[in-house]
Amino acid sequence: MDKLNEILLIEDDHALRESLEMFLQEKGCRVKSVGSGEEGLRLWREISPQVIILDVRLPDISGLEMLPRITRQDPEVKVIVITAFHDMETTIEAMRLGAYDYLRKPIKVDELDRAVDKAMHIAVATRDSRPVVGHDQPPDPRNRIIGDTPAMHAIYKTIGLLSRNQASVLIMGETGCGKELIARVIHDSSPNREEPFVTVDCTTLLDNLLESELFGHERGAFTGAVETKLGRLELAGKGTIFFDEVGDLPLPLQAKLLRFLEYREFTPVGSNRVHRSQARIIAATNQDLEAMVQAKSFRQDLMFRLKVVSIKVPPLRRRLADLPELVQFFLFQINRELNTRVSRVEEAALERLRAHPWPGNVRELRNVLTKAALESRGAVLLAEAVDAALDAAGAALPPEAALRSLDEMEQEHIASTLDQTEWNISAAARSLGMSRPTLRKRMARYGLKRPV
Numbered sequence: 092m093d094k095l096n097e098i099l100l101i102e103d104d105h106a107l108r109e110s111l112e113m114f115l116q117e118k119g120c121r122v123k124s125v126g127s128g129e130e131g132l133r134l135w136r137e138i139s140p141q142v143i144i145l146d147v148r149l150p151d152i153s154g155l156e157m158l159p160r161i162t163r164q165d166p167e168v169k170v171i172v173i174t175a176f177h178d179m180e181t182t183i184e185a186m187r188l189g190a191y192d193y194l195r196k197p198i199k200v201d202e203l204d205r206a207v208d209k210a211m212h213i214a215v216a217t218r219d220s221r222p223v224v225g226h227d228q229p230p231d232p233r234n235r236i237i238g239d240t241p242a243m244h245a246i247y248k249t250i251g252l253l254s255r256n257q258a259s260v261l262i263m264g265e266t267g268c269g270k271e272l273i274a275r276v277i278h279d280s281s282p283n284r285e286e287p288f289v290t291v292d293c294t295t296l297l298d299n300l301l302e303s304e305l306f307g308h309e310r311g312a313f314t315g316a317v318e319t320k321l322g323r324l325e326l327a328g329k330g331t332i333f334f335d336e337v338g339d340l341p342l343p344l345q346a347k348l349l350r351f352l353e354y355r356e357f358t359p360v361g362s363n364r365v366h367r368s369q370a371r372i373i374a375a376t377n378q379d380l381e382a383m384v385q386a387k388s389f390r391q392d393l394m395f396r397l398k399v400v401s402i403k404v405p406p407l408r409r410r411l412a413d414l415p416e417l418v419q420f421f422l423f424q425i426n427r428e429l430n431t432r433v434s435r436v437e438e439a440a441l442e443r444l445r446a447h448p449w450p451g452n453v454r455e456l457r458n459v460l461t462k463a464a465l466e467s468r469g470a471v472l473l474a475e476a477v478d479a480a481l482d483a484a485g486a487a488l489p490p491e492a493a494l495r496s497l498d499e500m501e502q503e504h505i506a507s508t509l510d511q512t513e514w515n516i517s518a519a520a521r522s523l524g525m526s527r528p529t530l531r532k533r534m535a536r537y538g539l540k541r542p543v
């Protein structure tokens with residue numbers, strides 16, 4: 092007989108015990124029931140069921156006292172606590188002690204039905220899920236990039252080459268795809284890694300303040316400049332200065348940044364002394380700078396200066412082969428940060444994650460996993476919890492983020508198939524159900540090139 096449908100019922104009220112027993116048996120569960128805490132503990136040790144229904148007020152021991160004894164020894168057992176106490180404290184205490192769910196008396200049949208179904212589902216999901224997170228994983232070093240697809244390997248190569256010089260870098264990619272992370276890894280791989288990494292967020296600062304933020308100012312340079320202040324360029328020393336969202340840099344400052352890039356010199360606001368900087372410049376953008384150049388909102392000469400080396404970070408939906416490793420990496424981090432203990436992923440949950448278009452990329456994945464891990468309340472990341480987290484994430488996005496044209500979808504599907512087949516044209520064409528010449532034509536149309 093399958094152990095998964097076994098339930099231990101610990102309830103001293105004889106009439107309630109009998110009716111619960113009948114109800115559960117009708118649901119197809121195998122029920123063992125007892126009327127006291129001691130008997131309950133004995134039977135629990137003997138049959139180690141997947142689900143326990145536990146009354147709080149028992150004649151010998153309190154259910155709240157039994158709860159941690161049970162969950163400490165078997166963290167996977169789902170204990171549904173029932174009680175006549177309606178107060179907040181008891182509910183919080185029961186959940187804190189490891190209860191899976193908490194139902195009030197008089198028990199509503201549909202609530203009990205749902206709680207038992209969910210607990211049983213988790214028992215089955217635990218059996219059918221794949222373990223992804225081991226307990227003995229070493230703590231991950233800070234700033235680690237996860238990704239094993241060809242496009243990511245190409246990025247690692249570029250980072251390696253950059254570690255030998257101070258060339259300026261332009262990192263392009265959608266929001267949340269890891270541009271800042273890559274910038275930090277470039278910095279960490281350089282000989283000047285002990286020097287500062289300084290960020291300038293070009294979206295949040297006003298024109299005149301941005302200039303003083305960047306170049307610093309002299310005392311009395313403008314109203315409010317009560318003290319001389321060092322700018323970010325100076326603070327970065329020989330380290331890295333990271334311009335986030337460089338596409339938002341106002342045109343007058345673009346001219347000043349260009350001048351700095353050309354001569355490596357700058358003048359603090361209100362000063363006539365010229366300063367020099369040896370910092371590396373890394374800029375990132377999720378906008379199409381070429382289009383901005385066409386529209387005359389970004390200087391072409393600045394773009395060329397910035398992209399001495401350029402890195403294109405693929406969106407997550409174009410490298411779904413990396414999803415399982417990212418999930419594993421984040422769940423490990425989330426477990427440590429939030430004291431959860433998700434070590435397995437329900438197969439259906441992984442399918443949901445694969446099917447999502449990820450407009451917010453890796454950041455969105457991390458957020459969804461955090462919500463789902465908390466919601467799963469156990470060792471298995473449940474598909475249901477992933478669905479709820481994805482719905483919440485979708486609601487937070489502007490509607491146009493979810494709408495993509497057929498062409499965009501085709502382009503992405505082709506690109507991700509090419510990534511998955513390691514750019515083997517025959518294999519990709521087979522998987523896409525098109526001929527090789529057709530695939531080549533589509534690749535040319537969408538400008539898809541094998542990463543170098």
Ligand SMILES: Nc1ncnc2c1ncn2[C@@H]1O[C@H](COP(=O)(O)OP(=O)(O)OP(=O)(O)O)[C@@H](O)[C@H]1O
Nearest residue numbers: 235236237238265266267268269270271272453454
């Ligand atoms: N390949 C990856 N491996 C591990 N973590 C990643 C990866 N890519 C992104 N992340 C994580 O996802 C989050 C978002 O990444 P990051 O801030 O670097 O994105 P971004 O492209 O700079 O976003 P934005 O354009 O919104 O500024 C961070 O927590 C980062 O550590």
